[in-house]
Amino acid sequence: MARDWSLTGNERFFDHDEIIVSKTDTKGRITYANEVFQRVALYTEEELLGKSHNIVRHPDMPRCVFKFLWDRISTGHEVFAYVVNRCKNGDYYWVFAHVTPTYNEHGRIVSYHSSRRVPDAGALEQIKPLYRELLDIEQRYRTPREQWEASLPALVGKLESLGLSYDELIFTLCA
C-alpha cells in the first residue's frame, strides 16, 4: 500500500507541561507510545505499537538530521533535535526531541527512549530556514543515501562556521 504523504498544512500543539514519550526497540519499532503522543499524532496505541517510528515522519524533515541523530544514539550518545512530525490526518506538529539509549545490565543498548517537548518559538525561527536549506540540497538527489550524503556536509559546515558543537548549538537555541 502506497504511503499516504498528503498534508493539510494545519499545525497541532501540545501543552508546555506535557511530554510526548515513545520507546522503540533497537530497530526503531515502537514499543510504547504515551497518551500525549496518541492524542497529538492522532493515532491509537494499537496503530502505533510495533510500527516503525517513521510512521510520524514528515516530508519537510531533512534526511541528514535523522542520519545524524541515528549515528549519535547508536553509538550510545543522547541526541537532541528539532523535529516536525506528521499526524495521521496530514497535520503537523513541531517538537524538541531528546533521544537516549537504554542499556541492559551488561551495558548493551536494548532500546531507545524519546521525550519530546514543546520547542522554543525563537529556536524554531532559526531551525526552519536551516532545514529548508538542507532540504533544497536533498531534493537535487534521488535516493535517500545520496540525499543525506549531500546535505550532511552542509549541516557540519554550518556548525563549523558558527564555531559550535551540535549540542552547543541546540542548547544555545533553547537557552
Added chain:
Amino acid sequence: MTTMNHTKPGQKSYDDTHWVKEATRVCLSASNGDLEARVLHIDNGSKLAPMLHAINQMLDLTDAFVREAGASLAFASDGMYFRRVLPHGFRGSFERTAATINNATIRMDHDAKELKQAQGERDELVEDIKTAKEVSGLLDQATRDIEQMFAVISDIANRTNMVALNATIEAARVGEAGRGFAVVASEVSKLAQQSTSLTKQIQQNVISIRQVSSQTINSIERILEVLDRQVVQAQEATLNLKDVKAPARAA
C-alpha cells in the same frame, strides 16, 4: 467479571484482575529501578484505564527526569557545563530538583572558568619567578667574580707595600739626598695599607650580598617546588575525575 468491554474487534479483552496484575508488575519493576516497564494495550473502556494511564504518566516523568538529570551530570563530569536539565514538562519536586542541578552546573561552570584563569595566572607567575631566579644566579656569579678580583687587588697592595718598603731602605742608604724620596715612599705605603683595609670592607659587603642572593635563590626554588606540586595535584584531580566518570557512564 464486571468489566465492560469496549475493545475493537480482534483485540483480546481482559478482566480487572488482569489489569491489577499488570499495574502491580509495572510498579514493582519501577521500584526495582527498571523504569522501562509500562502498561500496554490499555482498554480505554475499562474503569481501571485512568489509573493505568496515570501509572504510565508517573513513570514517563520519572524516567524522563532520571535521563535528564543523568545526562546533565554526565556532561558536567566531562567538563561540559552547557548541558542543563530541560525544565519543560516537570512540576513540583521534579521542577525544583531540576533547578537545583542547573544551579550546581552553572556554579561548576563559573568555578571551572575561574580555575582556568587562576591556572593561567599561575603559569605566568612561574615564568616571572624563573626569570627572577636567572637574574639572582647572574648576581651570584658576578659577586663570585668580584671576590676573585679581591685576591688580585690584595696581591697588588702587598707588592706596592713591599716596593714602598724597599724604596724607604734605598732612600736611607743615600742619606740626606734621599729624604724627600723617603717621604714619598712612606705615603705610597700608607696608600697601599688604606687600599688593603678598604678592600677588606668591600669584601665583607660583597660576602653579605652573596649570602642574600643565595638565600633569594633558595626561596625561589622552594616557591617553584610548591607551584610544581600544585600543577601536579591539579592534573591528578582531573585524572581522578575521569576515572570516577567511567563507571557512571556505563550505568
